[in-house]
Amino acid sequence: MRLYDLLKPLLFKIDPETIHHISCSLGNLSAGIIRNLFQYENERLKTKLFDLELKNPVGLAAGFDKNGKLSSLMSALGFGFMEVGSVTFRPSQGNPKPRLFRLPRDEALINRLGLNNEGASAILNRLKKISQIPFGINIAKTNDAELIGEEAQEDFISAYEVVKEVGGFHILNVSCPNTEDGKTFENPASLEALLSRLNRSKIPLLIKFAPDLDEGVLKENISVCESKDINGYVLSNTSSKREDLTEDPVYVGSIGKGGLSGVPLFKKLPTRVEFVRSIISRDKPIIAVGGIDSGDKVFQLLRAGASCVELYTGLVYKGPSIVKEINMELIRLMDQHKVERWN
Numbered sequence: 511m512r513l514y515d516l517l518k519p520l521l522f523k524i525d526p527e528t529i530h531h532i533s534c535s536l537g538n539l540s541a542g543i544i545r546n547l548f549q550y551e552n553e554r555l556k557t558k559l560f561d562l563e564l565k566n567p568v569g570l571a572a573g574f575d576k577n578g579k580l581s582s583l584m585s586a587l588g589f590g591f592m593e594v595g596s597v598t599f600r601p602s603q604g605n606p607k608p609r610l611f612r613l614p615r616d617e618a619l620i621n622r623l624g625l626n627n628e629g630a631s632a633i634l635n636r637l638k639k640i641s642q643i644p645f646g647i648n649i650a651k652t653n654d655a656e657l658i659g660e661e662a663q664e665d666f667i668s669a670y671e672v673v674k675e676v677g678g679f680h681i682l683n684v685s686c687p688n689t690e691d692g693k694t695f696e697n698p699a700s701l702e703a704l705l706s707r708l709n710r711s712k713i714p715l716l717i718k719f720a721p722d723l724d725e726g727v728l729k730e731n732i733s734v735c736e737s738k739d740i741n742g743y744v745l746s747n748t749s750s751k752r753e754d755l756t757e758d759p760v761y762v763g764s765i766g767k768g769g770l771s772g773v774p775l776f777k778k779l780p781t782r783v784e785f786v787r788s789i790i791s792r793d794k795p796i797i798a799v800g801g802i803d804s805g806d807k808v809f810q811l812l813r814a815g816a817s818c819v820e821l822y823t824g825l826v827y828k829g830p831s832i833v834k835e836i837n838m839e840l841i842r843l844m845d846q847h848k849v850e851r852w853n
């Protein structure tokens with residue numbers, strides 16, 4: 511039993527957003543000590559994402575470090591890379607609280623934070639100083655229901671313009687389910703319009719899709735991306751559906767709108783990765799994310815064609831040793847299946 515398993519019942523008595531801020535502040539103060547506890551390194555885990563050398567394929571998903579303040583802590587926890595953001599052009603407080611909910615029986619969360627962040631220009635200087643860990647910047651449209659049509663595109667593009675020369679890669683979050691207008695850029699026409707107006711930098715650009723798109727629409731969206739030389743894909747964001755849950759449906763219903771994350775998302779992920787891998791070239795990165803909390807799941811995803819993985823909710827349920835545990839299990843599985851390395 512881990513120390514975290516003993517502490518979890520206490521921590522879970524506190525509001526999830528409050529405990530997130532408390533543990534991140536404490537963690538940032540003690541990153542040096544944490545590093546000694548949670549590092550696990552092995553040559554065979556090293557991999558590449560574009561030109562970035564990753565010490566292992568496990569990254570921190572977007573949304574945990576929205577303002578670029580946690581790079582030392584995430585490096586100390588052993589992550590091979592991380593996403594910062596989503597960053598939007600204008601600062602935003604996000605949606606009214608409460609807006610983050612636990613579903614412990616499913617090891618899941620529902621959130622409707624609504625892209626709260628300090629805004630691209632305020633975060634930029636912090637981003638320029640990150641050196642501890644390879645990172646990408648996740649960019650989204652400001653959460654404002656009045657920004658629609660061309661103005662929405664313009665806002666999205668303005669955020670990209672602010673950060674486009676910084677970071678190892680960029681991700682356009684076209685699939686956030688938590689904006690006030692509930693709109694995403696996930697139909698081929700809106701995506702095409704957005705991508706056509708981008709004045710790209712040399713830094714690789716990825717697109718992050720929702721898990722809820724049916725295969726036909728996803729394929730059409732990817733064909734738009736391919737025609738615009740998009741460099742890779744993040745699969746997937748949180749889900750607006752409430753499938754595969756064991757929590758009481760009355761409780762789940764009472765939470766209301768929001769994106770579901772965690773274990774229930776994993777079920778469809780390997781097939782999703784396989785599908786996208788079958789329609790894009792072998793050397794184009796796919797970052798798989800959704801319900802990852804074990805080395806076995808990472809092994810399945812890498813076998814399905816993912817280049818690396820990310821997690822968020824697994825860190826909440828399994829605690830700070832999750833990356834070390836995943837990587838140790840991954841090496842055991844690589845031995846067992848005689849896989850020398852991933853690239």
Ligand SMILES: Cc1cc2nc3c(=O)[nH]c(=O)nc-3n(C[C@H](O)[C@H](O)[C@H](O)COP(=O)(O)O)c2cc1C
Nearest residue numbers: 571572573596621683747771772800801821822823
């Ligand atoms: C509280 C919370 C906030 C999130 N915020 C963002 C965000 O700002 N941008 C984004 O692209 N994804 C965001 N996500 C989605 C995650 O990056 C990830 O795609 C999703 O949670 C599935 O992974 P998981 O099951 O490991 O959490 C958020 C997820 C959670 C739980």
